[in-house]
Amino acid sequence: MAVKVLLPNAFQKHTNNVKEISSTASNLPELVTDIEGRFPALRQHLRGEDGQIRRFINFYVNEEDIRFLGNEKYAFQEGDEVLVIPSIAGGCS
Amino acid sequence: MTTAYWLRCRECGKTYGHQPLSICDECFSPLEVAYDLEYAKTRFTRETISQGPLNMWRYKALLPVKDSYVPQTPSGLTPLVKAPRLGAQFGAQNLYIKNDAVCMPTLSFKDRVVAVALANAQDFGFDTVGCSSTGNLANAVAAHAARLGLKTYILVPSDLEPAKILNTQVYGATLVRVDGNYDHVNRLSSQIAERYNWGFVNVNLRPYYAEGSKTVGFEIAEQLGWRLPDNVVVPMAGGSLITKIRKAFNELIELGLVEEKPVKFFGAQATGCSPIAKAVKNDTDVIEPQRPSTIARSLAIGNPADGIYASRVIRGTGGWAEDVSDVEIVSAIQELAETEGIFTETAGGVTTAVTARLYAHGRIKADELTVTCITGNGLKTTDCLDGAYDQRQAIRPRLADFETFVEEHNAASQGLSLAGESYGG
Numbered sequence: 248m249a250v251k252v253l254l255p256n257a258f259q260k261h262t263n264n265v266k267e268i269s270s271t272a273s274n275l276p277e278l279v280t281d282i283e284g285r286f287p288a289l290r291q292h293l294r295g296e297d298g299q300i301r302r303f304i305n306f307y308v309n310e311e312d313i314r315f316l317g318n319e320k321y322a323f324q325e326g327d328e329v330l331v332i333p334s335i336a337g338g339c340s
Numbered sequence: 341m342t343t344a345y346w347l348r349c350r351e352c353g354k355t356y357g358h359q360p361l362s363i364c365d366e367c368f369s370p371l372e373v374a375y376d377l378e379y380a381k382t383r384f385t386r387e388t389i390s391q392g393p394l395n396m397w398r399y400k401a402l403l404p405v406k407d408s409y410v411p412q413t414p415s416g417l418t419p420l421v422k423a424p425r426l427g428a429q430f431g432a433q434n435l436y437i438k439n440d441a442v443c444m445p446t447l448s449f450k451d452r453v454v455a456v457a458l459a460n461a462q463d464f465g466f467d468t469v470g471c472s473s474t475g476n477l478a479n480a481v482a483a484h485a486a487r488l489g490l491k492t493y494i495l496v497p498s499d500l501e502p503a504k505i506l507n508t509q510v511y512g513a514t515l516v517r518v519d520g521n522y523d524h525v526n527r528l529s530s531q532i533a534e535r536y537n538w539g540f541v542n543v544n545l546r547p548y549y550a551e552g553s554k555t556v557g558f559e560i561a562e563q564l565g566w567r568l569p570d571n572v573v574v575p576m577a578g579g580s581l582i583t584k585i586r587k588a589f590n591e592l593i594e595l596g597l598v599e600e601k602p603v604k605f606f607g608a609q610a611t612g613c614s615p616i617a618k619a620v621k622n623d624t625d626v627i628e629p630q631r632p633s634t635i636a637r638s639l640a641i642g643n644p645a646d647g648i649y650a651s652r653v654i655r656g657t658g659g660w661a662e663d664v665s666d667v668e669i670v671s672a673i674q675e676l677a678e679t680e681g682i683f684t685e686t687a688g689g690v691t692t693a694v695t696a697r698l699y700a701h702g703r704i705k706a707d708e709l710t711v712t713c714i715t716g717n718g719l720k721t722t723d724c725l726d727g728a729y730d731q732r733q734a735i736r737p738r739l740a741d742f743e744t745f746v747e748e749h750n751a752a753s754q755g756l757s758l759a760g761e762s763y764g765g
Contacts, residue, residue: 257364303370310527
Protein backbone atom coordinates (compact mmCIF):
# COMPACT_ATOMS: atom_id res chain seq x y z
CA MET A 248 0.00 0.00 0.00
CA ALA A 249 1.43 3.33 -1.02
CA VAL A 250 0.24 6.90 -1.11
CA LYS A 251 1.52 9.68 -3.30
CA VAL A 252 2.62 12.76 -1.34
CA LEU A 253 3.02 16.17 -2.98
CA LEU A 254 5.29 18.60 -1.15
CA PRO A 255 5.03 22.38 -1.48
CA ASN A 256 7.65 24.66 -2.98
CA ALA A 257 8.36 26.08 0.47
CA PHE A 258 9.71 22.67 1.57
CA GLN A 259 12.06 22.19 -1.34
CA LYS A 260 14.95 24.09 0.14
CA HIS A 261 15.01 21.38 2.81
CA THR A 262 14.26 18.39 0.53
CA ASN A 263 16.93 18.82 -2.16
CA ASN A 264 14.16 19.97 -4.48
CA VAL A 265 12.18 16.76 -4.15
CA LYS A 266 8.54 17.64 -4.82
CA GLU A 267 6.87 14.26 -4.69
CA ILE A 268 7.38 11.05 -2.76
CA SER A 269 5.67 7.72 -2.43
CA SER A 270 5.09 6.61 1.13
CA THR A 271 3.93 3.40 2.76
CA ALA A 272 2.77 5.24 5.87
CA SER A 273 -0.63 4.09 7.04
CA ASN A 274 -1.66 7.32 8.71
CA LEU A 275 -0.65 10.95 9.24
CA PRO A 276 1.74 10.48 12.20
CA GLU A 277 3.56 7.74 10.27
CA LEU A 278 3.72 9.93 7.19
CA VAL A 279 5.27 12.82 9.10
CA THR A 280 7.84 10.43 10.59
CA ASP A 281 8.57 9.10 7.10
CA ILE A 282 9.03 12.60 5.68
CA GLU A 283 11.29 13.60 8.55
CA GLY A 284 13.35 10.41 8.11
CA ARG A 285 13.93 11.13 4.43
CA PHE A 286 14.62 14.81 4.90
CA PRO A 287 16.24 15.35 8.31
CA ALA A 288 16.83 19.03 7.50
CA LEU A 289 13.08 19.53 7.28
CA ARG A 290 12.32 18.31 10.78
CA GLN A 291 13.30 21.42 12.70
CA HIS A 292 11.24 23.52 10.32
CA LEU A 293 8.23 21.25 10.34
CA ARG A 294 7.78 21.30 14.10
CA GLY A 295 7.48 24.19 16.48
CA GLU A 296 9.28 24.56 19.79
CA ASP A 297 6.61 22.40 21.39
CA GLY A 298 7.49 19.50 19.08
CA GLN A 299 4.12 19.67 17.36
CA ILE A 300 3.64 20.10 13.62
CA ARG A 301 3.32 23.83 12.99
CA ARG A 302 -0.27 24.92 12.85
CA PHE A 303 -0.05 26.62 9.47
CA ILE A 304 0.74 23.35 7.72
CA ASN A 305 -2.32 21.71 6.21
CA PHE A 306 -2.70 18.14 5.00
CA TYR A 307 -5.27 17.15 2.41
CA VAL A 308 -6.19 13.66 1.27
CA ASN A 309 -7.43 13.71 -2.30
CA GLU A 310 -9.81 16.66 -2.16
CA GLU A 311 -10.49 16.82 1.55
CA ASP A 312 -8.86 18.46 4.54
CA ILE A 313 -7.62 15.51 6.61
CA ARG A 314 -9.20 17.05 9.71
CA PHE A 315 -12.61 16.29 8.21
CA LEU A 316 -11.59 12.65 7.75
CA GLY A 317 -10.51 11.99 11.32
CA ASN A 318 -7.09 13.63 11.15
CA GLU A 319 -4.50 11.35 12.79
CA LYS A 320 -6.99 8.49 12.96
CA TYR A 321 -7.58 8.45 9.21
CA ALA A 322 -6.12 5.28 7.62
CA PHE A 323 -4.60 5.99 4.22
CA GLN A 324 -6.09 4.01 1.35
CA GLU A 325 -4.23 2.61 -1.63
CA GLY A 326 -3.92 5.33 -4.25
CA ASP A 327 -4.60 8.25 -1.90
CA GLU A 328 -2.95 11.49 -2.92
CA VAL A 329 -1.76 13.53 0.03
CA LEU A 330 -1.19 17.24 -0.44
CA VAL A 331 0.86 19.27 2.00
CA ILE A 332 0.05 22.97 1.84
CA PRO A 333 1.58 25.45 4.22
CA SER A 334 -0.38 28.57 5.05
CA ILE A 335 -3.33 28.17 2.71
CA ALA A 336 -4.27 30.98 0.43
CA GLY A 337 -6.29 33.67 1.99
CA GLY A 338 -9.88 34.55 1.59
CA CYS A 339 -11.97 37.60 1.48
CA SER A 340 -12.92 39.81 4.33
CA MET B 341 17.86 54.01 -2.29
CA THR B 342 15.85 53.68 0.90
CA THR B 343 13.89 50.49 1.23
CA ALA B 344 10.51 51.62 2.44
CA TYR B 345 8.98 48.14 2.85
CA TRP B 346 9.87 44.47 2.77
CA LEU B 347 8.39 41.04 3.43
CA ARG B 348 8.71 39.59 6.90
CA CYS B 349 7.54 36.33 8.47
CA ARG B 350 4.73 36.92 10.94
CA GLU B 351 6.03 34.22 13.25
CA CYS B 352 9.83 33.93 13.09
CA GLY B 353 10.58 37.41 11.72
CA LYS B 354 12.79 36.31 8.82
CA THR B 355 12.88 38.98 6.11
CA TYR B 356 12.59 38.42 2.36
CA GLY B 357 12.92 41.78 0.61
CA HIS B 358 10.46 42.37 -2.19
CA GLN B 359 9.29 39.30 -4.12
CA PRO B 360 6.14 37.34 -5.01
CA LEU B 361 6.12 35.06 -1.98
CA SER B 362 3.67 34.44 0.83
CA ILE B 363 5.18 31.65 2.93
CA CYS B 364 8.27 31.60 5.11
CA ASP B 365 10.67 28.85 4.02
CA GLU B 366 11.94 28.47 7.57
CA CYS B 367 8.75 27.99 9.58
CA PHE B 368 6.11 27.86 6.80
CA SER B 369 4.12 30.68 8.36
CA PRO B 370 2.56 33.57 6.42
CA LEU B 371 4.56 36.62 5.40
CA GLU B 372 3.41 40.20 5.74
CA VAL B 373 4.72 43.58 4.66
CA ALA B 374 6.75 45.60 7.15
CA TYR B 375 7.60 49.28 6.72
CA ASP B 376 10.38 51.63 7.66
CA LEU B 377 8.14 53.88 9.74
CA GLU B 378 10.96 56.37 10.28
CA TYR B 379 11.15 56.82 6.52
CA ALA B 380 7.36 57.12 6.37
CA LYS B 381 7.27 59.83 9.03
CA THR B 382 7.96 62.68 6.64
CA ARG B 383 5.92 61.22 3.79
CA PHE B 384 2.82 60.07 5.63
CA THR B 385 1.42 63.11 7.42
CA ARG B 386 -2.05 64.64 7.67
CA GLU B 387 -0.86 67.34 5.29
CA THR B 388 0.61 65.09 2.60
CA ILE B 389 -2.47 62.89 2.77
CA SER B 390 -4.84 65.83 2.39
CA GLN B 391 -2.95 66.86 -0.75
CA GLY B 392 -3.21 63.37 -2.21
CA PRO B 393 -5.80 62.05 -4.65
CA LEU B 394 -9.41 61.51 -3.57
CA ASN B 395 -9.01 57.75 -3.42
CA MET B 396 -7.09 55.11 -1.45
CA TRP B 397 -3.79 56.12 -3.07
CA ARG B 398 -3.70 59.19 -0.79
CA TYR B 399 -2.20 56.68 1.69
CA LYS B 400 0.38 55.44 -0.81
CA ALA B 401 3.31 56.10 1.51
CA LEU B 402 2.12 53.25 3.75
CA LEU B 403 1.19 50.88 0.94
CA PRO B 404 3.70 48.47 -0.60
CA VAL B 405 4.37 50.27 -3.89
CA LYS B 406 7.42 52.15 -5.03
CA ASP B 407 7.62 55.92 -4.61
CA SER B 408 7.62 56.22 -8.40
CA TYR B 409 4.41 54.20 -8.82
CA VAL B 410 1.67 56.10 -10.63
CA PRO B 411 -1.72 54.65 -9.58
CA GLN B 412 -4.01 53.51 -12.40
CA THR B 413 -6.90 52.21 -10.30
CA PRO B 414 -8.63 54.90 -8.25
CA SER B 415 -10.52 52.82 -5.67
CA GLY B 416 -11.54 53.56 -2.10
CA LEU B 417 -12.35 56.73 -0.18
CA THR B 418 -15.90 55.51 0.30
CA PRO B 419 -18.41 57.33 2.53
CA LEU B 420 -18.37 57.07 6.29
CA VAL B 421 -21.94 57.97 7.19
CA LYS B 422 -23.69 58.45 10.49
CA ALA B 423 -26.53 55.95 10.88
CA PRO B 424 -29.08 57.49 13.24
CA ARG B 425 -32.12 55.62 11.98
CA LEU B 426 -30.45 52.21 12.05
CA GLY B 427 -28.92 53.20 15.38
CA ALA B 428 -32.38 53.95 16.79
CA GLN B 429 -33.41 50.40 15.95
CA PHE B 430 -30.43 49.05 17.88
CA GLY B 431 -30.53 51.51 20.78
CA ALA B 432 -27.30 53.06 19.46
CA GLN B 433 -26.59 56.78 19.62
CA ASN B 434 -23.25 57.02 17.88
CA LEU B 435 -23.23 54.50 15.06
CA TYR B 436 -21.43 54.99 11.74
CA ILE B 437 -21.34 52.91 8.59
CA LYS B 438 -18.23 52.60 6.46
CA ASN B 439 -19.90 52.02 3.13
CA ASP B 440 -17.78 49.96 0.77
CA ALA B 441 -20.93 48.86 -1.02
CA VAL B 442 -20.03 51.81 -3.25
CA CYS B 443 -16.31 51.14 -3.58
CA MET B 444 -15.24 51.59 -7.19
CA PRO B 445 -15.10 50.07 -9.68
CA THR B 446 -16.78 46.78 -8.66
CA LEU B 447 -18.77 47.71 -5.55
CA SER B 448 -16.88 45.91 -2.82
CA PHE B 449 -13.86 46.53 -0.60
CA LYS B 450 -11.96 44.00 -2.71
CA ASP B 451 -11.18 46.80 -5.15
CA ARG B 452 -8.75 48.11 -2.54
CA VAL B 453 -6.74 44.92 -2.14
CA VAL B 454 -6.68 44.19 -5.85
CA ALA B 455 -5.42 47.69 -6.63
CA VAL B 456 -2.36 47.00 -4.47
CA ALA B 457 -1.93 43.39 -5.62
CA LEU B 458 -1.97 44.23 -9.32
CA ALA B 459 0.38 47.17 -8.88
CA ASN B 460 2.84 44.60 -7.57
CA ALA B 461 1.95 42.03 -10.24
CA GLN B 462 3.03 44.59 -12.83
CA ASP B 463 6.13 45.44 -10.85
CA PHE B 464 7.12 41.76 -10.78
CA GLY B 465 6.52 41.50 -14.52
CA PHE B 466 3.59 39.06 -14.47
CA ASP B 467 1.45 39.17 -17.61
CA THR B 468 -1.21 36.91 -16.10
CA VAL B 469 -2.95 37.25 -12.76
CA GLY B 470 -5.41 35.04 -10.95
CA CYS B 471 -7.29 34.45 -7.75
CA SER B 472 -9.56 32.10 -5.92
CA SER B 473 -12.68 33.93 -4.95
CA THR B 474 -16.12 33.79 -3.43
CA GLY B 475 -17.16 36.46 -5.93
CA ASN B 476 -16.19 39.96 -4.95
CA LEU B 477 -12.50 39.33 -5.43
CA ALA B 478 -13.22 37.76 -8.81
CA ASN B 479 -15.10 40.88 -9.90
CA ALA B 480 -12.32 43.16 -8.71
CA VAL B 481 -9.47 41.18 -10.28
CA ALA B 482 -11.36 40.97 -13.58
CA ALA B 483 -12.07 44.71 -13.73
CA HIS B 484 -8.68 45.94 -12.59
CA ALA B 485 -6.85 43.46 -14.87
CA ALA B 486 -8.88 44.70 -17.82
CA ARG B 487 -7.85 48.25 -17.05
CA LEU B 488 -4.19 47.28 -16.76
CA GLY B 489 -4.20 44.96 -19.78
CA LEU B 490 -3.37 41.81 -17.80
CA LYS B 491 -4.60 38.31 -18.62
CA THR B 492 -6.61 36.50 -15.95
CA TYR B 493 -7.50 33.08 -14.58
CA ILE B 494 -10.18 33.40 -11.95
CA LEU B 495 -11.33 30.38 -9.95
CA VAL B 496 -14.68 30.32 -8.18
CA PRO B 497 -16.96 27.73 -6.57
CA SER B 498 -19.45 26.52 -9.16
CA ASP B 499 -22.48 27.50 -7.06
CA LEU B 500 -21.59 31.21 -6.98
CA GLU B 501 -24.36 33.79 -7.35
CA PRO B 502 -25.14 34.44 -11.06
CA ALA B 503 -24.52 38.20 -10.67
CA LYS B 504 -21.01 37.60 -9.41
CA ILE B 505 -20.26 35.29 -12.33
CA LEU B 506 -21.61 37.79 -14.86
CA ASN B 507 -19.72 40.61 -13.14
CA THR B 508 -16.50 38.69 -13.72
CA GLN B 509 -17.06 37.54 -17.27
CA VAL B 510 -18.16 40.93 -18.57
CA TYR B 511 -14.59 42.19 -18.18
CA GLY B 512 -13.31 39.47 -20.50
CA ALA B 513 -11.83 37.41 -17.68
CA THR B 514 -11.17 33.69 -17.98
CA LEU B 515 -13.48 32.24 -15.35
CA VAL B 516 -12.93 28.71 -14.07
CA ARG B 517 -15.85 27.27 -12.14
CA VAL B 518 -14.69 24.59 -9.73
CA ASP B 519 -16.92 21.81 -8.50
CA GLY B 520 -16.41 22.37 -4.76
CA ASN B 521 -16.56 24.98 -2.05
CA TYR B 522 -14.21 27.93 -1.59
CA ASP B 523 -11.76 25.91 0.45
CA HIS B 524 -11.43 23.42 -2.41
CA VAL B 525 -10.91 26.28 -4.86
CA ASN B 526 -8.35 27.81 -2.55
CA ARG B 527 -6.32 24.66 -2.26
CA LEU B 528 -6.28 24.25 -6.03
CA SER B 529 -5.13 27.86 -6.38
CA SER B 530 -2.18 27.19 -4.09
CA GLN B 531 -1.13 24.34 -6.40
CA ILE B 532 -1.65 26.39 -9.56
CA ALA B 533 0.41 29.27 -8.18
CA GLU B 534 3.30 26.85 -7.62
CA ARG B 535 3.01 25.39 -11.12
CA TYR B 536 2.56 28.50 -13.25
CA ASN B 537 4.50 31.72 -13.22
CA TRP B 538 1.48 33.89 -12.59
CA GLY B 539 0.59 36.47 -9.99
CA PHE B 540 -2.11 34.96 -7.81
CA VAL B 541 -3.41 37.85 -5.77
CA ASN B 542 -4.36 35.78 -2.74
CA VAL B 543 -1.50 33.30 -2.95
CA ASN B 544 1.95 34.53 -3.98
CA LEU B 545 0.89 38.21 -3.95
CA ARG B 546 -1.06 37.84 -0.73
CA PRO B 547 1.17 39.91 1.57
CA TYR B 548 0.86 42.88 -0.82
CA TYR B 549 -2.80 42.32 -1.51
CA ALA B 550 -3.70 42.23 2.18
CA GLU B 551 -2.11 45.63 2.76
CA GLY B 552 -4.82 47.25 0.64
CA SER B 553 -7.28 46.50 3.44
CA LYS B 554 -5.47 48.98 5.66
CA THR B 555 -6.97 51.81 3.66
CA VAL B 556 -10.35 51.06 5.27
CA GLY B 557 -8.76 51.85 8.63
CA PHE B 558 -6.91 54.93 7.38
CA GLU B 559 -10.13 56.30 5.90
CA ILE B 560 -12.19 55.68 9.03
CA ALA B 561 -9.67 57.64 11.10
CA GLU B 562 -9.36 60.51 8.62
CA GLN B 563 -13.12 60.74 8.08
CA LEU B 564 -13.67 60.92 11.84
CA GLY B 565 -11.41 63.98 11.88
CA TRP B 566 -8.21 62.07 12.63
CA ARG B 567 -9.41 60.14 15.63
CA LEU B 568 -10.13 56.50 16.27
CA PRO B 569 -13.54 55.04 17.09
CA ASP B 570 -14.31 53.12 20.27
CA ASN B 571 -15.43 50.01 18.39
CA VAL B 572 -15.21 48.52 14.92
CA VAL B 573 -17.46 45.73 13.66
CA VAL B 574 -15.96 43.81 10.74
CA PRO B 575 -17.18 40.83 8.68
CA MET B 576 -14.81 37.87 8.66
CA ALA B 577 -14.17 35.33 5.94
CA GLY B 578 -10.43 34.66 5.80
CA GLY B 579 -10.02 37.04 8.74
CA SER B 580 -7.59 39.42 7.06
CA LEU B 581 -9.60 42.66 7.00
CA ILE B 582 -10.03 42.94 10.75
CA THR B 583 -6.30 42.44 11.33
CA LYS B 584 -5.39 45.03 8.71
CA ILE B 585 -7.72 47.69 10.12
CA ARG B 586 -5.93 47.14 13.42
CA LYS B 587 -2.58 47.44 11.68
CA ALA B 588 -3.70 50.70 10.07
CA PHE B 589 -4.79 52.16 13.41
CA ASN B 590 -1.49 51.13 15.01
CA GLU B 591 0.52 52.73 12.21
CA LEU B 592 -1.46 55.96 12.57
CA ILE B 593 -0.76 55.97 16.32
CA GLU B 594 2.92 55.25 15.81
CA LEU B 595 3.28 58.06 13.28
CA GLY B 596 1.37 60.48 15.50
CA LEU B 597 -1.57 61.09 13.16
CA VAL B 598 -4.11 60.08 15.81
CA GLU B 599 -4.07 59.91 19.58
CA GLU B 600 -3.54 56.51 21.07
CA LYS B 601 -6.76 54.94 22.21
CA PRO B 602 -7.97 51.42 22.94
CA VAL B 603 -10.23 50.32 20.10
CA LYS B 604 -12.28 47.17 20.50
CA PHE B 605 -12.52 44.92 17.45
CA PHE B 606 -15.66 42.87 16.86
CA GLY B 607 -15.94 40.12 14.26
CA ALA B 608 -19.05 39.02 12.36
CA GLN B 609 -19.74 35.65 10.75
CA ALA B 610 -22.69 33.60 9.57
CA THR B 611 -23.56 30.71 11.86
CA GLY B 612 -23.27 28.38 8.86
CA CYS B 613 -19.60 29.27 8.60
CA SER B 614 -18.25 30.58 11.88
CA PRO B 615 -14.84 29.06 12.66
CA ILE B 616 -13.36 32.34 13.89
CA ALA B 617 -16.40 33.34 15.98
CA LYS B 618 -16.35 29.90 17.54
CA ALA B 619 -12.65 30.24 18.41
CA VAL B 620 -13.29 33.64 20.01
CA LYS B 621 -16.18 32.26 22.04
CA ASN B 622 -13.94 29.41 23.19
CA ASP B 623 -11.20 31.94 24.04
CA THR B 624 -8.64 30.34 21.76
CA ASP B 625 -6.79 31.09 18.55
CA VAL B 626 -6.97 27.47 17.44
CA ILE B 627 -9.27 27.42 14.44
CA GLU B 628 -11.26 24.27 13.76
CA PRO B 629 -12.21 24.17 10.07
CA GLN B 630 -15.87 23.94 9.11
CA ARG B 631 -17.81 22.92 6.04
CA PRO B 632 -19.67 26.12 5.10
CA SER B 633 -23.42 26.19 4.72
CA THR B 634 -24.77 29.72 4.54
CA ILE B 635 -26.31 32.17 2.09
CA ALA B 636 -23.44 34.55 2.96
CA ARG B 637 -21.24 32.95 0.35
CA SER B 638 -18.72 35.77 0.29
CA LEU B 639 -17.91 34.87 3.90
CA ALA B 640 -18.07 31.10 3.41
CA ILE B 641 -14.48 30.15 4.12
CA GLY B 642 -14.31 27.13 6.40
CA ASN B 643 -10.54 27.24 6.89
CA PRO B 644 -9.68 30.93 7.28
CA ALA B 645 -6.05 31.76 6.53
CA ASP B 646 -5.91 34.62 9.02
CA GLY B 647 -8.29 33.11 11.55
CA ILE B 648 -5.58 32.84 14.18
CA TYR B 649 -4.65 36.49 13.87
CA ALA B 650 -8.27 37.64 13.74
CA SER B 651 -9.04 35.77 16.93
CA ARG B 652 -6.00 37.31 18.61
CA VAL B 653 -6.98 40.84 17.58
CA ILE B 654 -10.52 40.42 18.84
CA ARG B 655 -9.61 38.84 22.16
CA GLY B 656 -6.60 41.07 22.64
CA THR B 657 -8.62 44.27 22.33
CA GLY B 658 -11.53 43.26 24.53
CA GLY B 659 -13.85 42.75 21.58
CA TRP B 660 -16.07 39.84 20.74
CA ALA B 661 -17.32 37.80 17.78
CA GLU B 662 -20.85 36.76 16.98
CA ASP B 663 -22.56 34.70 14.31
CA VAL B 664 -26.07 34.99 12.92
CA SER B 665 -28.53 32.82 11.02
CA ASP B 666 -29.48 33.14 7.35
CA VAL B 667 -32.91 34.49 8.35
CA GLU B 668 -31.29 37.22 10.43
CA ILE B 669 -28.96 38.04 7.53
CA VAL B 670 -31.84 38.72 5.14
CA SER B 671 -33.77 40.75 7.73
CA ALA B 672 -30.69 42.85 8.41
CA ILE B 673 -30.18 43.55 4.70
CA GLN B 674 -33.75 44.87 4.59
CA GLU B 675 -33.39 46.84 7.82
CA LEU B 676 -30.21 48.57 6.65
CA ALA B 677 -31.80 49.44 3.31
CA GLU B 678 -35.04 50.72 4.90
CA THR B 679 -33.35 52.83 7.55
CA GLU B 680 -30.22 54.19 5.89
CA GLY B 681 -30.74 53.71 2.17
CA ILE B 682 -27.79 51.33 1.85
CA PHE B 683 -28.33 48.09 -0.02
CA THR B 684 -25.71 45.57 0.99
CA GLU B 685 -25.01 41.99 0.03
CA THR B 686 -25.35 39.05 2.40
CA ALA B 687 -21.99 39.76 4.07
CA GLY B 688 -23.29 43.21 5.02
CA GLY B 689 -26.41 41.54 6.37
CA VAL B 690 -24.15 39.47 8.60
CA THR B 691 -22.31 42.53 9.86
CA THR B 692 -25.50 44.49 10.47
CA ALA B 693 -27.23 41.63 12.31
CA VAL B 694 -24.16 41.02 14.44
CA THR B 695 -23.94 44.73 15.26
CA ALA B 696 -27.55 44.63 16.46
CA ARG B 697 -26.79 41.70 18.69
CA LEU B 698 -23.66 43.30 20.15
CA TYR B 699 -25.79 46.27 21.29
CA ALA B 700 -28.56 44.00 22.53
CA HIS B 701 -26.14 41.96 24.60
CA GLY B 702 -24.48 45.06 26.03
CA ARG B 703 -21.10 44.30 24.47
CA ILE B 704 -21.25 47.70 22.77
CA LYS B 705 -22.65 50.62 24.77
CA ALA B 706 -25.16 53.00 23.24
CA ASP B 707 -22.98 56.12 23.32
CA GLU B 708 -19.73 54.58 22.13
CA LEU B 709 -18.47 55.69 18.73
CA THR B 710 -18.92 52.53 16.70
CA VAL B 711 -18.15 51.92 13.04
CA THR B 712 -19.69 48.95 11.28
CA CYS B 713 -18.04 47.94 8.00
CA ILE B 714 -20.26 47.21 5.02
CA THR B 715 -18.03 45.55 2.45
CA GLY B 716 -20.20 44.70 -0.54
CA ASN B 717 -23.21 45.73 -2.64
CA GLY B 718 -26.67 44.18 -2.52
CA LEU B 719 -27.07 44.17 -6.28
CA LYS B 720 -24.68 41.22 -6.36
CA THR B 721 -26.78 38.92 -4.19
CA THR B 722 -30.37 39.77 -5.08
CA ASP B 723 -31.22 36.07 -5.15
CA CYS B 724 -31.42 36.06 -1.34
CA LEU B 725 -34.43 38.39 -1.63
CA ASP B 726 -36.28 36.36 -4.25
CA GLY B 727 -39.98 36.37 -3.35
CA ALA B 728 -39.51 38.89 -0.55
CA TYR B 729 -41.67 41.54 -2.21
CA ASP B 730 -45.06 41.25 -3.92
CA GLN B 731 -45.38 42.92 -7.28
CA ARG B 732 -48.86 44.45 -7.50
CA GLN B 733 -50.77 44.51 -10.72
CA ALA B 734 -50.00 47.51 -12.94
CA ILE B 735 -52.57 50.33 -12.91
CA ARG B 736 -53.96 52.04 -15.98
CA PRO B 737 -52.50 55.52 -16.71
CA ARG B 738 -55.50 57.21 -15.06
CA LEU B 739 -55.59 59.43 -11.98
CA ALA B 740 -58.60 57.56 -10.63
CA ASP B 741 -56.66 54.33 -10.69
CA PHE B 742 -53.81 55.97 -8.83
CA GLU B 743 -56.21 57.35 -6.18
CA THR B 744 -57.61 53.88 -5.67
CA PHE B 745 -54.09 52.56 -5.38
CA VAL B 746 -53.24 55.10 -2.66
CA GLU B 747 -56.42 54.28 -0.72
CA GLU B 748 -55.69 50.58 -0.85
CA HIS B 749 -52.09 51.18 0.05
CA ASN B 750 -53.02 53.29 3.07
CA ALA B 751 -55.54 50.73 4.22
CA ALA B 752 -52.98 47.96 3.88
CA SER B 753 -50.37 50.01 5.75
CA GLN B 754 -52.87 50.73 8.54
CA GLY B 755 -53.67 47.06 8.73
CA LEU B 756 -49.99 46.28 9.03
CA SER B 757 -49.59 48.97 11.64
CA LEU B 758 -52.51 47.63 13.70
CA ALA B 759 -51.11 44.14 13.35
CA GLY B 760 -47.78 45.49 14.53
CA GLU B 761 -49.36 47.07 17.62
CA SER B 762 -51.11 43.87 18.38
CA TYR B 763 -47.90 41.94 17.87
CA GLY B 764 -45.91 44.43 19.91
CA GLY B 765 -48.39 44.27 22.78
